[in-house]
Amino acid sequence: MTAMATLTRHAPDNADHRVVEWVDTLARLTQPDSIVWCDGSADERQRMLDESVAAGTLIKLDEQKRPNSYLARSHPSDVARVEARTFICSEREDDAGPTNNWAAPAEMRETLSGLFDRCMRGRTMYVVPFSMGPVGSPLARLGVQVTDSPYVVLSTGTMTRMGADALAQIGPDTEWVPAVHSVGAPLASGEEDVVWPCNETKYIVHYPETREIWSYGSAYGGNAILAKKGFALRIASKIGEDEGWLAAHMLLIRATNPEGRTFHVAAGFPSACGKTNFAMLRPSIPGWTVETIGDDIAWMAPGPDGRLRAINPEAGFFGVAPGTGHSTNPTAIATIEGDTIFTNVALTDDGDVWWEGLTDDPPAHLIDWQGRDWTPESDSPAAHPNARFTVSAGLCPTIADTWDDPAGVPIDAIVFGGRRATNVPLVAQARDWEHGVYLGATLASERTAAAEGTLGELRRDPFAMLPFSGTHMADHWRHWLNVGEKLNQTGAAPLIFQVNWFRRGENGRFLWPGFSENSRALAWMTERLEGRTDAAESPFGLVPVDGAIDYASAGVSDEDWNALFAIDPEALSAEADDTDVFLARMGTKVPDAVMRQHAAFRSQL
Ligand code: OXD
Numbered sequence: 001m002t003a004m005a006t007l008t009r010h011a012p013d014n015a016d017h018r019v020v021e022w023v024d025t026l027a028r029l030t031q032p033d034s035i036v037w038c039d040g041s042a043d044e045r046q047r048m049l050d051e052s053v054a055a056g057t058l059i060k061l062d063e064q065k066r067p068n069s070y071l072a073r074s075h076p077s078d079v080a081r082v083e084a085r086t087f088i089c090s091e092r093e094d095d096a097g098p099t100n101n102w103a104a105p106a107e108m109r110e111t112l113s114g115l116f117d118r119c120m121r122g123r124t125m126y127v128v129p130f131s132m133g134p135v136g137s138p139l140a141r142l143g144v145q146v147t148d149s150p151y152v153v154l155s156t157g158t159m160t161r162m163g164a165d166a167l168a169q170i171g172p173d174t175e176w177v178p179a180v181h182s183v184g185a186p187l188a189s190g191e192e193d194v195v196w197p198c199n200e201t202k203y204i205v206h207y208p209e210t211r212e213i214w215s216y217g218s219a220y221g222g223n224a225i226l227a228k229k230g231f232a233l234r235i236a237s238k239i240g241e242d243e244g245w246l247a248a249h250m251l252l253i254r255a256t257n258p259e260g261r262t263f264h265v266a267a268g269f270p271s272a273c274g275k276t277n278f279a280m281l282r283p284s285i286p287g288w289t290v291e292t293i294g295d296d297i298a299w300m301a302p303g304p305d306g307r308l309r310a311i312n313p314e315a316g317f318f319g320v321a322p323g324t325g326h327s328t329n330p331t332a333i334a335t336i337e338g339d340t341i342f343t344n345v346a347l348t349d350d351g352d353v354w355w356e357g358l359t360d361d362p363p364a365h366l367i368d369w370q371g372r373d374w375t376p377e378s379d380s381p382a383a384h385p386n387a388r389f390t391v392s393a394g395l396c397p398t399i400a401d402t403w404d405d406p407a408g409v410p411i412d413a414i415v416f417g418g419r420r421a422t423n424v425p426l427v428a429q430a431r432d433w434e435h436g437v438y439l440g441a442t443l444a445s446e447r448t449a450a451a452e453g454t455l456g457e458l459r460r461d462p463f464a465m466l467p468f469s470g471t472h473m474a475d476h477w478r479h480w481l482n483v484g485e486k487l488n489q490t491g492a493a494p495l496i497f498q499v500n501w502f503r504r505g506e507n508g509r510f511l512w513p514g515f516s517e518n519s520r521a522l523a524w525m526t527e528r529l530e531g532r533t534d535a536a537e538s539p540f541g542l543v544p545v546d547g548a549i550d551y552a553s554a555g556v557s558d559e560d561w562n563a564l565f566a567i568d569p570e571a572l573s574a575e576a577d578d579t580d581v582f583l584a585r586m587g588t589k590v591p592d593a594v595m596r597q598h599a600a601f602r603s604q605l
């Protein structure tokens, strides 16, 4: 028997032969010391947690303060997604579009074969089968990741339905996404490992046509948990385009009004716009509840009844810790009381975790995310700004009982929101689906705090998908238009809205308190869905009429309320000019409908 045959003997008996052969080929290329097929069991997880503690990759937190929880500290060079090293290798460059890094697939394959050659020497290759979406759901999809990082296995175990049940779904005719990951740090015989192996050279590569992902050099978040941004957004956006459904960078919530009527809302925000806070919103309006279905990604497909139905393809939250606090997001704080892996947060002297924004006052002494002594006088933050918690969605106290319904939930409204200091009103309803696609296509955040009455530099983030689309952005827009057309045939298309919690007044002061008070905008959207309130025309669409939103109860003055909806023709005209440049950059594929909507926006100024 050959050495390799010895290795692959560990494949479960029911593993599809294509998966086994694929693992075999990768093992020959990367030459790990051993191969472990993960079954997703609690025993396996505990064993890997214990091994990671022994290896120093994880630090066990105090069992009383933070039961069954761990802290990881990454290498200081491996702390976030690396967009500049993320590639969409479609056959034609024009199918990746101007917002993606493109490389010719054949050339990239050659580069990667070189990098992956013997890259797992001295390490274990884990085979990690997973389902995105409830196992067996018609909306779910399957994948298998191989990785040489136990931390990535543990993270994928939380973020997906991982293990034997997923593997059992893969039969001879099942489509599954192969995802190959290595930290790129082979160990010579007898060489001691470091706590966070990685490589300065990084490649996060997607082949949309063949639905493959290859990632090298990083063990951090979206670079390495390939089920998340790589599969559920980049590859899924291409699958969705081919099959007629939508992969969206959107949270999912269920809102219930005082009469008990429920509404399902999908909302897309660029990274760092308070998405997790909105997914776990505690409404300030009496009688309302909001429950969480997902905090980051939604897969939405026209259902048998003609309505758009959505699942959260993930099973956990990979949330940004800094800024998540008892006052800003008590639900997230309750979710991570235990059973959580923290990465790059600070360690307290009593074995718990801390980060900027967790409490108003920092502890007197901490060990910072790089393992150094820290006091409030230190000149760098205790937690890395992109420090994370990884936790099961089921532990969220506001999780909806339908969050893992295999049939998904029917979507009533779709919301887009950016971080805008100027121009964009608190809330507006798109006039129709086509207008909504225009609002999504031109979504932006303002890079710098703008002086009053001027426009800051706009960072366009169309559909909040800028770093996550596996296709040409203009093709993404056309696809949304097509899906809308189909939904409109049965009159069942969700309404589309735009929100902005971040408009500023003089001295850069926020005009809207945000957080719980955002429920007032949400309630207005549901009243529009029910036809209970009128709306007024504005260049951004339909906005609330006087008296439709009780802003006084949110502590907002009449003056600030008016400023939240103020129209400054000069600044709007500058914005329209910026949009011209942006649309020109997107090239000739921009759908006529988007150009038509842009002309209509301009004509209203
Ligand atoms: C995320 C992101 O981590 O959008 O979810 O960057």
Ligand code: MN
Binding pocket: 249, 271, 296
């Ligand atoms: Mn995200």
